[in-house]
Amino acid sequence: MKAKGLIIALDVTDKEKALNIAEETSSYVQAIKVGYPLVLSSGLDIIEELMSYTETVIADFKVADIPNTSKIICRLARNAGAAYVIVHGFVGEDVLKACSEIVDIIVVAEMSHPGAEAFIQPVSEEIALLACEYAKGIVAPATRPERITKLRYVVGRKLLIISPGVKAQGAEIGDAMRAGADFEIVGREIYESERPGEKARKIAKILKKV
């Protein structure tokens, strides 16, 4: 992925809708993030179809299994065309190592929802440090910009930081990038909009000025 900007989270369960939104927003987004909502309802081949509209598909599978199973999941995602697979850091170093041998990984260092404060946040800096060994980037929450700044301090300029939690979960557009993120991930705000293309264009414009 180049530079900075907008990643769209295509968490819809309707394949046609997903492809339409990917097409409409393609000029404004640097990458498309697909997760299990879309992949389970449309099949893994959706990744290849989305590559008509983007150079970079991120498989947000939040892989969190034992090393052997995690590896199989990463291989399937890579073979389907994903440039990156998102893997949980919480499951430990052996999982990160196993996955990174298969595909470029982005590690969830910290999550954007309230529940993440209980068990993930207390160890997120340790996870970010582990990620420096195995990953191309980390995930850090736009909902807590001060955490992004802290995690940027941990990973330096070595890793990308991508940030979910924008709008639907409460962060404003630009908050995460101002705090140190490279990319802001926007889902519902775009895909639930009447005019996803226009919405993505406006968001991308704001992010360009950050």
Add this chain to the structure above:
Amino acid sequence: MKAKGLIIALDVTDKEKALNIAEETSSYVQAIKVGYPLVLSSGLDIIEELMSYTETVIADFKVADIPNTSKIICRLARNAGAAYVIVHGFVGEDVLKACSEIVDIIVVAEMSHPGAEAFIQPVSEEIALLACEYAKGIVAPATRPERITKLRYVVGRKLLIISPGVKAQGAEIGDAMRAGADFEIVGREIYESERPGEKARKIAKILKKV
């Protein structure tokens, strides 16, 4: 799920092979656990097909996303026919609550691989306690029987305990049930065997005597 016994983990990526093994082993297993290796390569409909051979399919999706996305994943699994969905506890209470409103969940309290010692094991008893509020069962590692005993103490008889990590990961058949588990989950030892049916029969026989 009734009583105690054997759960097969069908972590193969070949649909025909999966269905053959399900058929051969059907008399000896109480439930089939399917994860992303099989579902990503065969499609979610595999769950319904497997229900020709078992009453209980457990979708081992190790759900670990924000509440909204986790809910969508659980709904897809439930609609496909899964009786239970496995959800990670480390993502916090709001995720467990959201998922439990959709489907019966089994919560990963602790995992069987070495990497789980870093971040999951220190909080596994807290996770098990949370699970008592929202789940029908927990996952605890056969590779560390003393941890099963500890986690049984936390959840009492209220929740089922299912235990992966048997054979391929090092535990012997019966270790987990002797330590307090209700079900032992066996994958590679059965599905990589030349005669999966015969292997499952032997394992079930041993477990019956525990």
